[in-house]
């Protein structure tokens with residue numbers, strides 16, 4: 493398999509306060525919301541991005557599709573460096589990368605019919621053709637009957653709105669779909685429906701998917717690889733099966749232990765983390781997780797761990813990982 497998306501050492505900054513206040517307090521005006529993130533997504537593969545609220549997941553997504561500039565690092569799409577791509581180049585790239593936003597009903601304009609909504613990307617990109625036929629084709633792809641084309645967003649259930657979101661994403665025949673919380677706010681059964689739909693589209697059309705979610709069961713069921721974010725960094729990434737059975741980072745272990753496990757035999761002892769994720773505006777010294785880590789020792793408070801590899805494609809940053817008994821007990 494070859495790489496569709498290659499991200500190297502990506503840093504993304506936001507302003508932390510106004511200029512005057514920064515001058516008066518002597519504080520930094522910007523902070524790293526995302527710091528040193530590297531990963532590769534192969535063609536047709538699914539990568540899951542997990543992490544607590546505020547860990548920087550949506551910020552990564554916004555930068556990948558060109559809505560927010562990278563501060564440093566590189567993004568390559570299909571071998572081409574797009575880190576500094578201009579508006580015109582991004583107009584082309586948006587045909588190849590589609591995004592499904594976090595809030596489905598809110599992101600569908602209330603005055604447009606479903607038919608107009610699913611074909612809107614085609615019109616924006618100046619594609620001609622029979623829009624009614626296109627609407628029917630797209631609705632069928634996501635399992636909605638053609639007569640839904642005349643409905644309005646407020647007449648849709650949560651699951652139907654999500655399907656319309658998928659149809660819109662598919663309209664331009666993309667090679668990558670970025671789905672930000674595709675199942676948030678849906679009932680369990682509808683969540684499964686939407687996930688199956690994404691998995692089916694991927695298998696049928698060979699699309700790569702970057703799925704952002706709080707829901708670890710989503711990650712388990714539809715991803716090949718997963719990455720765990722903490723304070724804007726990837727603390728662990730690798731094949732989903734491997735991480736699921738043998739996580740290396742204590743943060744990953746804690747997240748997995750808190751996940752409701754349908755099979756009681758497979759349930760893990762729950763690890764409760766103390767405190768909350770610190771702010772990326774004032775990062776702790778050393779390992780940024782040390783203040784909440786059940787395994788932390790003296791060195792963790794002063795020295796940031798390097799990236800270690802459990803296998804060539806399974807990486808983590810921790811002085812005392814869970815997966816190998818490097819701690820000596």
Ligand SMILES: Nc1ncnc2c1ncn2[C@@H]1O[C@H](COP(=O)(O)OP(=O)(O)OP(=O)(O)O)[C@@H](O)[C@H]1O
Nearest residue numbers: 506507525543544545546547548549550551552772
């Ligand atoms: N426009 C902005 N200006 C300043 N700071 C921002 C902006 N957007 C996000 N942030 C900050 O950047 C950090 C990462 O936010 P982001 O929205 O990427 O997190 P997330 O992982 O997507 O969270 P959630 O799970 O809640 O969607 C947070 O500290 C957030 O407060």
Ligand SMILES: [Mg+2]
Nearest residue numbers: 549550551594
């Ligand atoms: Mg988000």
